[in-house]
Amino acid sequence: MRLAIITLTKKATKKGVEIKKLLTPTNRFEIINIFTLSKYSDDKTIPMENGFKETISNIFNSYDSLYFIMASGIVVRTIAPFLKSKDIDPAVITSDEDGKFITSLLSGHLGGANELASLIAENIGGIPIISTASDVSGSIAVDTIAMKLKAHLRDLESAKDVTALIVNGERVELRLPKNMSVKLDSNSLDCEKPKNIKKDIAGIVVMSNRLNIEVTQIIPKNIILGIGCRRNTSAETILDSIKLTMKESNLHMDSIKHIATVDVKADEIGLLEICNRLDKKLIIIDREQIKPIQDNYEGSDFVEKTIGVRCVSAPVAYLSSNRSGKFIKEKKRYNGVTVSVYEE
Incomplete structure (x- = not known):
């Protein structure tokens, strides 16, 4: 790995020399060069004879990693014209002049900035600042x-x-x-x-070295929707609630096996129309079947007073299934419609 350390002050230059001395024994770097303004340069550094911006323009693509010991704002404004893509750009990290906080700024994964920031922090006693979501969550990108x-x-x-x-x-x-x-x-x-x-x-x-990899998807019909709704709810409102719930659950509409509801909704015009549009069978569940299991789900005093059971969508989805699967979404409410999603 080729590392360039760039500084603009006497204090930062001194810190750069110190860091190079600490990093050299790690044997992780093919070369470590320190660039600084001419007035602070000596035999341990390379003077930026043409100025800061011109030097960065000349070296940006010549090093695997660039470590700026200065404010991040200066760095962002300077390197912005040279950025191309995360799979091409070098790793860019920054730190304060004391090396207390080492920030992975650019190309954290592919460029190795996250790893470099951690390595430098470990060797100089600083704190690495890693903000990529996968690293923060403890997962891998x-x-x-x-x-x-x-x-x-x-x-x-x-x-x-x-x-x-x-x-x-x-x-x-x-x-x-x-x-x-x-x-x-x-x-x-x-x-x-x-x-x-x-x-x-x-x-x-x-992972493959083939030029073309053909991929196709087979969608199983193993999703059961339990539906509860107010009387005379429009077909469009019911369909909107179904589509929204399926999208939130990252499920294909073609995976719907059937739709289930309670017996008092067997003649609900909007629901019947939706089943016809989607070409799905409507399974009717008797309220007496729901009563023994209704306490397993979130219920409502109003619903119980109105139709005699405390909940509809979740129990009808479960009761109309093979009962060996799981709920992906137990209850989603939308404009008077309640949708439960059960996967067999």
């Missing part, structure tokens, strides 16, 4: 996986989307060729080579 495997990311945008799944606690599967194995410490990443994709997998990272 897709670009970090690529870096650890010394591999190339084909698509940064999809990598960002899959990383978002990991950060949000969703499970992501890493599919590897038979001749590779890797162990990555993450609660949200399945790094084994399972024979079948698990039901709770929300994303997949495929």
